[in-house]
Amino acid sequence: MREPDSFIHFKAISKVFGAITVVDALDFHVARGEFVSLLGPSGSGKTTLLMMLAGFETPSGGSIHVDGRRVEHLPPYKREMGVVFQNYALFPHMTISENVAFPLKMRGVARTERDTRVKRALDLVRLGHLADRKPSQLSGGQQQRIALSRALVYEPKVVLMDEPLSALDKQLREHMQLEIRALHRDLGLTVIFVTHDQGEALTMSDRVAVLNRGKIEQFDTPSGLYDRPRTRFVAEFIGETNLLAGRVAGRSGETATVALGTGASVTCDRGAAFETAQDVIVSVRPEMLHLVQDPGADNALPVTITDHVYHGDHIRLHLACGESHLVARAGRRDAAPPIGSKAFASFAPGDCSLVVP
Amino acid sequence: MSSASLRPGGAAFNALRLGFGTLVVGFLLLPLVAILPLAFTDSVFLVYPISGPSMRWFGVLAESQAWTRAIVNSLIIGTGATIVATVIGTLAAMGLRRELVPFSGLLRSIFLLPMVVPAVVLGVGMQILYARMGLASSYLGVIIAHAVLCVPFVLVNVASSLASMDPALERAAASLGASPVEVFRNVTLPLAMPGILTGAVFAFATSLDEVVITLFVAGPNQTTLARQMFSSLRENISPAIAAAAFIIMILTFVLLLAVKGASLIGALRKKREISGL
Numbered sequence: 043m044r045e046p047d048s049f050i051h052f053k054a055i056s057k058v059f060g061a062i063t064v065v066d067a068l069d070f071h072v073a074r075g076e077f078v079s080l081l082g083p084s085g086s087g088k089t090t091l092l093m094m095l096a097g098f099e100t101p102s103g104g105s106i107h108v109d110g111r112r113v114e115h116l117p118p119y120k121r122e123m124g125v126v127f128q129n130y131a132l133f134p135h136m137t138i139s140e141n142v143a144f145p146l147k148m149r150g151v152a153r154t155e156r157d158t159r160v161k162r163a164l165d166l167v168r169l170g171h172l173a174d175r176k177p178s179q180l181s182g183g184q185q186q187r188i189a190l191s192r193a194l195v196y197e198p199k200v201v202l203m204d205e206p207l208s209a210l211d212k213q214l215r216e217h218m219q220l221e222i223r224a225l226h227r228d229l230g231l232t233v234i235f236v237t238h239d240q241g242e243a244l245t246m247s248d249r250v251a252v253l254n255r256g257k258i259e260q261f262d263t264p265s266g267l268y269d270r271p272r273t274r275f276v277a278e279f280i281g282e283t284n285l286l287a288g289r290v291a292g293r294s295g296e297t298a299t300v301a302l303g304t305g306a307s308v309t310c311d312r313g314a315a316f317e318t319a320q321d322v323i324v325s326v327r328p329e330m331l332h333l334v335q336d337p338g339a340d341n342a343l344p345v346t347i348t349d350h351v352y353h354g355d356h357i358r359l360h361l362a363c364g365e366s367h368l369v370a371r372a373g374r375r376d377a378a379p380p381i382g383s384k385a386f387a388s389f390a391p392g393d394c395s396l397v398v399p
Numbered sequence: 400m401s402s403a404s405l406r407p408g409g410a411a412f413n414a415l416r417l418g419f420g421t422l423v424v425g426f427l428l429l430p431l432v433a434i435l436p437l438a439f440t441d442s443v444f445l446v447y448p449i450s451g452p453s454m455r456w457f458g459v460l461a462e463s464q465a466w467t468r469a470i471v472n473s474l475i476i477g478t479g480a481t482i483v484a485t486v487i488g489t490l491a492a493m494g495l496r497r498e499l500v501p502f503s504g505l506l507r508s509i510f511l512l513p514m515v516v517p518a519v520v521l522g523v524g525m526q527i528l529y530a531r532m533g534l535a536s537s538y539l540g541v542i543i544a545h546a547v548l549c550v551p552f553v554l555v556n557v558a559s560s561l562a563s564m565d566p567a568l569e570r571a572a573a574s575l576g577a578s579p580v581e582v583f584r585n586v587t588l589p590l591a592m593p594g595i596l597t598g599a600v601f602a603f604a605t606s607l608d609e610v611v612i613t614l615f616v617a618g619p620n621q622t623t624l625a626r627q628m629f630s631s632l633r634e635n636i637s638p639a640i641a642a643a644a645f646i647i648m649i650l651t652f653v654l655l656l657a658v659k660g661a662s663l664i665g666a667l668r669k670k671r672e673i674s675g676l
């Protein structure tokens with residue numbers, strides 16, 4: 043099956059190392075011009091997946107299609123993919139312009155055209171003035187941009203990035219995130235980006251595949267992952283969340299009523315996938331939880347304030363609800379309720395998600 | 400003396416370090432310092448005190464057919480052995496890294512074996528083997544024998560320079576469109592070059608210095624400088640030996656200097672580039 047918007051297709055792709063299944067029969071599509079992140083903890087298989095696409099690992103099963111062509115048995119140098127490595131992998135014995143010219147030289151591009159294209163690629167990352175330096179004379183951020191420029195200079199079909207920003211400090215990382223996003227938009231690149239940093243995945247990607255133990259937990263837009271997590275892993279891995287264990291007491295259409303372990307009952311608008319009497323977990327983001335005094339408010343749970351912590355732009359409230367511990371965010375202008383006082387934590391039925399335990 | 404000064408960086412520690420260093424250097428250099436002046440004696444005996452300075456023993460070397468022949472042989476065999484050992488050692492180091500080959504650990508040990516096997520054992524073995532193969536008393540035979548001894552030096556040096564190379568570099572080159580041959584030519588080889596050169600110098604010096612195996616496999620026509628020195632030591636202890644030793648040392652020294660100079664020039668160039676920032 044080939045979807046009309048399928049540019050890259052991983053088809054039942056697996057990778058087994060000895061007794062360990064690192065990538066487990068994954069099946070997903072990436073559209074042309076899309077920025078897709080592979081997000082997961084270490085050992086989730088995200089880098090292995092990328093290395094199979096780049097040609098450095100051979101799949102144990104399944105196939106990879108790029109632009110309608112099977113590629114899994116092609117050697118790396120025939121795949122036309124630009125790879126940006128974690129530690130940049132600039133050739134230390136070549137100057138910056140020689141580094142960027144390398145892929146063109148390998149393709150037999152004539153010298154004059156090579157020079158023009160190298161200059162253009164360096165200008166793209168605004169480092170044209172460093173053309174004659176050696177990589178060791180550049181800062182980490184500059185080396186990263188050169189690596190990017192070298193991966194883009196021959197206009198590859200796909201750009202693969204393996205945690206390219208993890209070696210940079212926070213400020214530089216955020217700057218580079220914006221820069222890579224701008225390049226992606228301006229050049230219409232198809233990018234596969236591997237990261238373990240959920241913030242990075244959310245800010246940069248069109249879609250994010252959350253991987254856990256070789257399986258895709260959820261492949262969705264950033265807001266889809268954050269607002270509508272489908273599994274407990276995604277709810278916990280992306281951002282921060284409150285999890286309330288319970289059982290579906292009844293369902294009408296989309297709306298499910300969940301009897302919580304604490305004895306309270308809540309309703310959730312996104313319960314279509316669950317049946318009555320099924321065990322579920324209700325996931326509510328801290329910023330969706332509001333403290334109220336009215337027991338009749340939506341999904342009001344009786345809580346005791348155990349602590350409040352000042353965070354500059356917001357105040358975090360730690361709440362005890364029966365045996366479970368909840369976290370809520372309050373605006374900095376809100377008066378923090380005194381510790382030990384009682385209140386109700388309320389959230390709208392549309393502001394929570396039901397996930398599989 | 401306070402115990403604090405005995406810590407690394409303390410005054411007493413530094414003095415101790417300097418003293419010990421001097422002792423070690425003295426232990427290594429004194430024998431050479433003792434023999435070398437005798438190359439310039441005008442006496443016919445290899446003894447101190449030197450009665451007067453003279454170059455006569457270098458003259459003897461130059462005029463003697465046996466000695467000049469030995470020097471030329473040493474250069475031929477040394478060069479041949481270095482080339483063979485450098486090629487084999489470099490390829491072995493490249494093939495054995497990353498355990499791509501089955502039993503790579505075992506294979507590596509086999510390559511390093513000539514370092515630990517007594518030279519006499521190797522020599523006897525090679526003599527028997529060569530006699531059967533018709534390689535006895537031939538230049539090729541001696542070159543191969545020396546190369547066997549030299550391979551470990553090249554292997555170790557190239558392996559360490561490959562180990563310091565980021566493996567992502569070769570992957571990067573491949574992903575950028577370089578075929579395995581291009582990756583080797585443009586990335587692996589240039590980055591392994593310092594190790595290859597150092598290994599080659601060690602190989603040449605080893606060949607220059609080798610006596611035992613040469614005694615077994617070389618015929619009269621392949622007498623090397625080291626072997627010539629060895630046999631003339633038994634006949635008569637003339638200062639010509641000191642002169643020959645001087646030549647061997649100068650050869651080795653020049654080689655080491657060349658490598659050092661090459662790396663120094665490289666470092667200077669790097670420094671200039673950095674200061675150009």
